[in-house]
Amino acid sequence: MATAGLNIYHLARLQAVSPDWPGGFWWHWLFFTVVIIGFVLTMVMGVIYIERRGMGRMQSRLGPNRTGPFGLLQPVADAVKVLLKENIVPAAADKLVHWLAPVIAFAPALMLFAVIPFENGALLADLNIGILYVIAISSVSTVGIFMAGWGSSNKYSLLGAMRNVAAIVSYEIPMVLAIVGVVLIAGSLSLNDIVVAQNVPFILLQPLGFLLFFAAGCAEINRSPFDLMEADSELVAGFHTEYSGMKFAMFYLVEYAEAVAISAIIATLFLGGWKGPILPPWLWFVVKIILVFFAMVWTRTTLPRIRIDQLMAFAWKFLFPMSLLNMFITALQVLAGWPTELVWVMIIVNIAVMAILVLVWSRFFFRLGGGRVEI
Amino acid sequence: MKFERYGIGIAKGLTVTIKHLFRHPTVSQYPEQRLNISRRFRGNELIWNQEKCTGCGTCAKTCPQGAIEIITSTDMAENKYVVEKYEADTGYCIQCGLCIESCPYEALYFSHNFECAKYRRGELVQGKEEMLETPERKVSGYFYPDKAEKLPKQTLLIEKVTEKR
Numbered sequence: 380m381a382t383a384g385l386n387i388y389h390l391a392r393l394q395a396v397s398p399d400w401p402g403g404f405w406w407h408w409l410f411f412t413v414v415i416i417g418f419v420l421t422m423v424m425g426v427i428y429i430e431r432r433g434m435g436r437m438q439s440r441l442g443p444n445r446t447g448p449f450g451l452l453q454p455v456a457d458a459v460k461v462l463l464k465e466n467i468v469p470a471a472a473d474k475l476v477h478w479l480a481p482v483i484a485f486a487p488a489l490m491l492f493a494v495i496p497f498e499n500g501a502l503l504a505d506l507n508i509g510i511l512y513v514i515a516i517s518s519v520s521t522v523g524i525f526m527a528g529w530g531s532s533n534k535y536s537l538l539g540a541m542r543n544v545a546a547i548v549s550y551e552i553p554m555v556l557a558i559v560g561v562v563l564i565a566g567s568l569s570l571n572d573i574v575v576a577q578n579v580p581f582i583l584l585q586p587l588g589f590l591l592f593f594a595a596g597c598a599e600i601n602r603s604p605f606d607l608m609e610a611d612s613e614l615v616a617g618f619h620t621e622y623s624g625m626k627f628a629m630f631y632l633v634e635y636a637e638a639v640a641i642s643a644i645i646a647t648l649f650l651g652g653w654k655g656p657i658l659p660p661w662l663w664f665v666v667k668i669i670l671v672f673f674a675m676v677w678t679r680t681t682l683p684r685i686r687i688d689q690l691m692a693f694a695w696k697f698l699f700p701m702s703l704l705n706m707f708i709t710a711l712q713v714l715a716g717w718p719t720e721l722v723w724v725m726i727i728v729n730i731a732v733m734a735i736l737v738l739v740w741s742r743f744f745f746r747l748g749g750g751r752v753e754i
Numbered sequence: 755m756k757f758e759r760y761g762i763g764i765a766k767g768l769t770v771t772i773k774h775l776f777r778h779p780t781v782s783q784y785p786e787q788r789l790n791i792s793r794r795f796r797g798n799e800l801i802w803n804q805e806k807c808t809g810c811g812t813c814a815k816t817c818p819q820g821a822i823e824i825i826t827s828t829d830m831a832e833n834k835y836v837v838e839k840y841e842a843d844t845g846y847c848i849q850c851g852l853c854i855e856s857c858p859y860e861a862l863y864f865s866h867n868f869e870c871a872k873y874r875r876g877e878l879v880q881g882k883e884e885m886l887e888t889p890e891r892k893v894s895g896y897f898y899p900d901k902a903e904k905l906p907k908q909t910l911l912i913e914k915v916t917e918k919r
């Protein structure tokens with residue numbers, strides 16, 4: 380373990396220095412840590428505002444509009460309110476676990492941003508295994524959520540936490556396999572190299588991969604329609620039923636920080652990250668994050684929550700085989716050299732492949748419960 | 755072969771929500787923007803006309819809730835009843851309208867006012883002075899079509915929502 384850790388550290392040091400960025404100094408790490416924390420917190424505020432106002436308008440409401448101009452200060456007001464609330468810990472709770480859970484859930488959401496490039500080479504650590512790091516770190520927050528469910532000693536919390544673990548274990552697989560397609564085309568696991576390789580945004584080369592990753596990503600961070608772990612109508616609030624005050628605020632922050640992180644990863648992998656004309660790269664990146672997040676809000680408003688059996692069936696009987704097929708098709712195309720020579724052919728072929736695969740698979744192969752209804 | 759199952763249904767749903775994003779919202783921001791309520795609104799208060807009332811007590815008798823209390827004395831010189839106390843307990847009133855319909859002298863009306871929430875039960879009892887018609891306590895058109903005509907037409911939607919903040 381120790382040597383592996385050391386290796387990653389060395390690689391990080393080697394890769395962090397990019398041609399036009401003065402990395403490799405101690406202030407590089409300090410600067411980016413501060414930038415990332417500030418970035419995540421401001422993005423979370425903005426994103427909460429977008430979600431509440433956007434969702435309101437989609438549901439023919441106005442959304443919060445009283446605090447500050449256009450209701451822009453609503454997240455601030457919420458934060459102040461939540462911080463002033465009493466901190467209640469259930470008598471039967473496992474105090475230490477209950478206290479640690481929000482911290483453990485929050486750390487990975489921040490750590491994810493360490494490998495996400497804001498500009499060419501402008502990132503905390505340009506790991507050459509960036510994607511692997513993302514996958515590994517993002518599942519750590521499940522531990523925090525499971526601790527929350529366990530520590531609360533409440534059956535609904537535990538049920539929510541168990542559902543979350545089940546969902547993450549299942550959805551991690553199609554998610555990784557969907558990423559493999561991107562990695563094959565880019566030929567690198569480093570997020571910065573993947574962005575550099577995107578002359579055409581990979582959403583065009585990998586339309587199916589994008590859809591799979593989007594669905595799996597939404598399920599991974601438990602956003603509607605996959606929000607079974609906090610299904611308010613069944614489980615009160617799932618794993619954070621017993622949380623209040625500051626700790627609840629932490630979980631609220633985790634939810635949106637993870638949403639921002641997944642949006643950032645999707646923007647980096649499929650939408651060309653910081654690449655774009657005219658505007659400065661970091662602005663392009665923010666715009667793309669917000670676009671992806673808006674798509675999440677859009678699906679959240681539209682789709683009803685799915686059942687737990689549908690959740691599992693969707694992961695194992697639809698996303699998993701589709702991502703395998705996607706991986707094989709992409710591998711064949713890469714072997715034939717399409718991504719470099721026949722880009723436009725590849726785009727058209729892949730969009731057609733996506734349409735045919737989705738139709739055929741859902742028509743002939745996708746069944747809930749093997750076609751039987753069991754009670 | 756029906757395509758509804760293969761993602762078309764989801765696409766349809768998505769177009770519905772995106773259309774609503776660009777429509778104007780169907781809400782009113784209550785304290786600043788109000789919809790006009792029905793002209794025949796059975797208000798939460800009663801309005802009583804002191805001049806017309808003869809103190810016959812029909813309203814109190816007909817009330818199924820016993821919400822109206824009326825005490826009269828006789829004025830021998832004028833040869834008529836004097837209403838000493840007239841009280842309606844709006845906490846008991848079920849807004850059935852029987853008292854208004856039964857009043858032979860058209861002295862009792864519903865009010866067109868719906869913001870009658872109070873902090874104490876005792877405040878729900880309307881005394882004589884709180885039953886008179888004032889600019890704030892308008893008479894509703896219930897049972898009196900001629901009065902209904904003078905009230906503004908009911909609105910169901912605010913046509914253009916301008917955000918108040």
Ligand code: SF4
Binds near residue numbers: 816854
């Ligand atoms: S409306 Fe009905 S319940 Fe209310 S005071 Fe008149 S008769 Fe009584």
Ligand code: SF4
Binds near residue numbers: 813814
């Ligand atoms: S029925 Fe009419 S006139 Fe008779 S007491 Fe009641 S309000 Fe007065």
